[in-house]
Amino acid sequence: MTNEIIDIHAHVPLDLRLIPDMVRSFRRNLVSMVFISSLGRNHWPAFPSAKEVNQANEDAFDLCDRYAGFFRAYVYLNPLENWAKHINKWSQNSNFVGVKLWISLKNSLGDPGVCFPVLKYAADKGFPVLIHSFFRNKGQFAGELNPAEVARLARQIPKVKIIMAHLGGTWEKGLYAVADQKNVFVDVSGGPPSRGMLETAVRLCGHDRVLFGSDMPCRTVQSQLWKICAAKIPQGIKKKILGINARIIFGKNFR
Numbered sequence: 001m002t003n004e005i006i007d008i009h010a011h012v013p014l015d016l017r018l019i020p021d022m023v024r025s026f027r028r029n030l031v032s033m034v035f036i037s038s039l040g041r042n043h044w045p046a047f048p049s050a051k052e053v054n055q056a057n058e059d060a061f062d063l064c065d066r067y068a069g070f071f072r073a074y075v076y077l078n079p080l081e082n083w084a085k086h087i088n089k090w091s092q093n094s095n096f097v098g099v100k101l102w103i104s105l106k107n108s109l110g111d112p113g114v115c116f117p118v119l120k121y122a123a124d125k126g127f128p129v130l131i132h133s134f135f136r137n138k139g140q141f142a143g144e145l146n147p148a149e150v151a152r153l154a155r156q157i158p159k160v161k162i163i164m165a166h167l168g169g170t171w172e173k174g175l176y177a178v179a180d181q182k183n184v185f186v187d188v189s190g191g192p193p194s195r196g197m198l199e200t201a202v203r204l205c206g207h208d209r210v211l212f213g214s215d216m217p218c219r220t221v222q223s224q225l226w227k228i229c230a231a232k233i234p235q236g237i238k239k240k241i242l243g244i245n246a247r248i249i250f251g252k253n254f255r
């Protein structure tokens with residue numbers, strides 16, 4: 001059984017000079033492959049323009065070229081702008097693994113239905129979609145999805161594979177919201193380690209639907225790996241979460 005560690009959720013840092021340190025940290029912690037996205041150069045605009053989306057994707061795919069075989073990239077899309085040209089362009093790249101959506105996911109009326117065309121396209125092509133999701137008691141960002149909204153979208157497009165980032169933010173609520181939705185996977189990134197977090201994820205979603213992500217550089221890779229190392233679950237399941245599940249879920253989308 002493989003001991004491979006694949007981090008399916010990391011970002012190009014705002015300060016590009018931090019990249020060598022980030023790579024060193026991944027390697028020191030035995031991470032062998034990292035799926036990265038950029039949410040913008042210099043800052044992360046909540047509702048990025050076509051130009052900003054393109055720059056972000058240029059940066060992510062450039063990084064894959066510079067560290068060949070170590071990084072793979074998601075294409076970052078804003079469903080509220082002309083997203084098709086970006087996915088048509090970048091999904092041809094050999095380092096492409098899937099689609100990343102962040103918080104430009106509702107129109108001015110708060111309707112997440114704007115994501116349908118992107119999700120349907122991804123479903124047809126078999127591209128997994130990593131979606132930021134956070135349940136906040138107050139102060140939800142304007143275009144940000146909560147876990148219940150992720151579950152609803154997944155229910156409406158059952159063929160799409162959605163990876164809900166951060167276990168949905170407030171992890172107990174996030175996990176219960178998507179537990180019955182079999183085409184929603186979860187990544188453990190974001191937030192500090194918490195007793196019972198991973199055990200609950202495995203119990204509610206099953207060990208095939210949980211993935212390792214760090215959200216580097218927003219978090220340290222050590223703190224996020226600790227969630228898995230310290231969990232009271234069998235070693236074989238830890239290996240699935242650390243790498244085997246990513247190989248299965250992303251399948252043909254990376255080599």
Ligand SMILES: [Zn+2]
Nearest residue numbers: 009011165215
């Ligand atoms: Zn992230």
